[in-house]
Every structure is written in C-alpha cells, then in structure tokens.
Amino acid sequence: MRIKTIGVEAFLNDYEHEARLDIAQSTIASLTMGEILELDGQGGSTFYDQLNREKMNYGWIEGSAEFKQEVAKLYKSVDPDNVLQMNGGTGANLNAIMALVEPGDHVVAEYPTYQPLYDLPEALGAEVDHWVIHEEDGWQPRIDELKKLVRPDTKLICINNASNPLGAVITTEAMEEIVEIARSVDAWVLCDEVFFPLEEPEKCTSIVDLYDKGVCTNSVSKDYSVPAARCGWTVSNKELADRMRVLRDYTMICSGVFNDALATYVLRNRERVIERNLKIIRTNREIVNEWMAGERRASWIPPKGVSVSYMRLDIPVDDESFCLDLLRDTGVLLVPGSRFDLPRGARLGYCAPEATLREGLSTLSAYMHEKFD
Missing domain, CATH: 3.90.1150.10 (Aspartate Aminotransferase, domain 1)
Structure with a gap:
C-alpha cells in the first residue's frame, strides 16, 4: 500500500x-497532571484508588466497561458494547476506514480537511471524489454538490465535524441532509468528531444519533485536553464494530491499563x-x-x-x-x-x-x- x-x-x-x-x-491548552488530579475535587484520590487496584497487564482489550459506559453517555442511545477504544482519534479513523473501504469502492470525502479522511481511502484503492468546501460560504458544505458527487455505488462519505483546521461546524439540520443523501444509496457515513463543538452543542448531533450506518470517531485529546492519554474511540452499529474488533488485533491490541484509567477518569469528570x-x-x-x-x-x-x-x-x-x-x-x-x-x-x-x-x-x-x- x-x-x-x-x-x-x-x-x-x-x-x-x-x-x-x-x-x-x-488541543485546548493541555492539562497538567496536577490539574487533572484536581478534577474530582479529592486531589485525584478517585483516580489513584482505581489505578492502585489494577494489575499492569494488557487490561481490557476493547476498553474497560467503565470507559465504554462513560463514552456511551456522550450520545443519545448507544450500546456500550459497540464502543471500541482506539489509539487516539488517528487510530479510530484508521480502523474505521480499513473496515469499510476495499479496492474499487467509491468514496466521497470532505475537502480540504484532516488529510487521512481522504488519503486513507485512496491508499486502500478506493476512487475518492472531493466534496470541496469554500471560504466564501464560511467553509460550510454545499449539500447540492454532495448530491451530484454521490453515486448508486458510493460506499462511504467522510466528513469532519468540526473541521480541522477550519473550525467550521456542521449543524444538525445539515447533518440530517447528509444522512438523507447517504441513505438514498445505502452508503456509510464516517464523521471525525474529535473537535465536536463545546459551545452550543444543542445545535449539533453526532452522526451515530442520526444514522444506523454512521460511525463516529473521537478522543480525549482535543475537547478534553489530554492528548497524552492517546485514548480514542469509535461508535458504530454492531456490524461495523465486529469488523473493527478483528482489525484492532492487528493494529493495536489495547490502549493499556493506565491510559484507560486516565481517559475514564477524565470523561467521568468531563x-x-x-x-x-x-x-x-x-x-x-x-x-x-x-x-x-x-x-x-x-x-x-x-x-x-x-x-x-x-x-x-x-x-x-x-x-x-x-x-x-x-x-x-x-x-x-x-x-x-x-x-x-x-x-x-x-x-x-x-x-x-x-x-x-x-x-x-x-x-x-x-x-x-x-x-x-
């Protein structure tokens, strides 16, 4: 490849x-370990009480039950079993795209944005069309152009909410239009949500809360200011989660006991x-x-x-x-x-x-x- x-x-x-x-x-000004330990209001004792009980083995391969539950709380109706811990948002995107894309597939990808969302499918042998966003539109996507790019054989649409590096946010209304287009050709939608907006979050909705064939990727690196944990996740339906379970054994095995505990603690005190x-x-x-x-x-x-x-x-x-x-x-x-x-x-x-x-x-x-x- x-x-x-x-x-x-x-x-x-x-x-x-x-x-x-x-x-x-x-990242939003990365937290120091001292600042992290103050999050629980108890000087970090809840973090160390948990960590001190853990053996430093491989831990939970897919992420601990506590981690999966905390991630599931970020969405409206997600089965924690379909949450898979990944090596940051980068690992989440890699595993999701590898699970979905085969040589000859047709992919539509938002452009310009975070490069792996369009270059990874191409490297895997897909035909990739760029859904170009424009500065004169405030970097908002043109839905009519997506309609023209999508074909009956389109396998996947890749988007970024919010966009890296542009900071442009896709509202719930626009996301619903994207879902309608994807559903019309039975395409998957991958949404990288590592920059999901903290301000006015009610105006945005995760792709997995709108579409059964949606998969979102996220991590504690950006919105939660702890990139050192290198802990991300995917959320999808069971069909795709099962495909990614196989890939994870090749790409990462696990995130590690300490990283899991740190990410869980941060999400619990989000x-x-x-x-x-x-x-x-x-x-x-x-x-x-x-x-x-x-x-x-x-x-x-x-x-x-x-x-x-x-x-x-x-x-x-x-x-x-x-x-x-x-x-x-x-x-x-x-x-x-x-x-x-x-x-x-x-x-x-x-x-x-x-x-x-x-x-x-x-x-x-x-x-x-x-x-x-």
Whole structure:
C-alpha cells in the first residue's frame, strides 16, 4: 500500500520542539497532571484508588466497561458494547476506514480537511471524489454538490465535524441532509468528531444519533485536553464494530491499563473540563478577534466552540517558507496552510495558554510588518 505523508503531522514532528511560542496546536491548552488530579475535587484520590487496584497487564482489550459506559453517555442511545477504544482519534479513523473501504469502492470525502479522511481511502484503492468546501460560504458544505458527487455505488462519505483546521461546524439540520443523501444509496457515513463543538452543542448531533450506518470517531485529546492519554474511540452499529474488533488485533491490541484509567477518569469528570475549556475558547477567541481587527495582514472566520482555526495571511511569499522563517527568527510556531492544501494561510492554535497566544500574535505582527511593509 502506498500512503502519503500526513502534511501537518510531518511538519509538527520536525519543528514543534524548536518552538518558543507554540500557537500551532489544536488541543485546548493541555492539562497538567496536577490539574487533572484536581478534577474530582479529592486531589485525584478517585483516580489513584482505581489505578492502585489494577494489575499492569494488557487490561481490557476493547476498553474497560467503565470507559465504554462513560463514552456511551456522550450520545443519545448507544450500546456500550459497540464502543471500541482506539489509539487516539488517528487510530479510530484508521480502523474505521480499513473496515469499510476495499479496492474499487467509491468514496466521497470532505475537502480540504484532516488529510487521512481522504488519503486513507485512496491508499486502500478506493476512487475518492472531493466534496470541496469554500471560504466564501464560511467553509460550510454545499449539500447540492454532495448530491451530484454521490453515486448508486458510493460506499462511504467522510466528513469532519468540526473541521480541522477550519473550525467550521456542521449543524444538525445539515447533518440530517447528509444522512438523507447517504441513505438514498445505502452508503456509510464516517464523521471525525474529535473537535465536536463545546459551545452550543444543542445545535449539533453526532452522526451515530442520526444514522444506523454512521460511525463516529473521537478522543480525549482535543475537547478534553489530554492528548497524552492517546485514548480514542469509535461508535458504530454492531456490524461495523465486529469488523473493527478483528482489525484492532492487528493494529493495536489495547490502549493499556493506565491510559484507560486516565481517559475514564477524565470523561467521568468531563463537566469540569468542559467548563474550563469553554472559558479558554471564549477568552482566546476574543483576543484573536481584537488582534485581527488591527492586523491588516491576517483574517479569519471565527470558529464556533471548537479549538482549531485557520487564518489567511496577506504575505508575498509561500506560507511554508514564511512559517519556517518565522520559527527560525522568532520562535513562533504556526502550521502552514499548505500542509492542509490551504495555501497562503496557517492553522492557528488559538486555544494555547493565554500568555503564549498574546505574545505569539504580537510577535507575528511585528515580524510580518518588519518583513513586508
């Protein structure tokens, strides 16, 4: 199988450890272990009481019963048995796509967005058509264009809610239209929901609460600020879950006892995490809005309740060379938009710690005006 390098991952792997001011990441300001232990209001005793009883063996292969139950609570009517623990959202997408796609299948994938959602099906031998989203629409998908792309033999539709890196949210109404189109040709719908909106969540609905042939992928990495756990999941019907059970034995076996316990503890205390993270989203978004109002070389469509965002840059050079020069000369890290097939821009990790965001934006402005004015 020939598979392309994931542009954003390769860039971060090469350069993130050189950063002095990292405003490139998509997680909501990662929690420290000390902050995590304060979530239960008992100094973490509920976490360690559980962990201290556990043997450090393989643990629950598919995820503990407690983990599955906590994940199931995030949805309206999900059987915990159909929740499968995965190695982050990345592993969840890999296993779901491998379970669904065979050579010669027809796949429609939202584009541009998180690269594996369209490149993985292609690497597996599928014919992939891009459902292109447009900046002039506020990065909202055009349902009529999806209708034109879907065929009687379409096997899978891949979408991202919210979009990485654009931060665009698909509402329940739009999702219902997508489901109607998928149902008309009996296609599956995979929705990567690792950036499911924390703000006004009542306006969005998970694909698995709308469609029996829907599969969602998620993790504790983004909305829950614990990427260190490397703990994600899939939710689907039993038919697909059984296919993925087989694949998991080849791709991961298990996430590990500690990771399972950590993810379960975080999900059990998710209301405190969400309260903290909503405050970061709202505070930092206003910081960027104020900065954008005074910065003529940058613009964005403000994200709605999610931690990932994209900004256009009015610069006379390509974004890759600009971001590398910016990092070398100032220590500010941005991911070039071209790594998402979105040239002349950058992914802005606006949910970085507030001090980092403010200094990073100020340094970015000074650098652009020094170089180009």
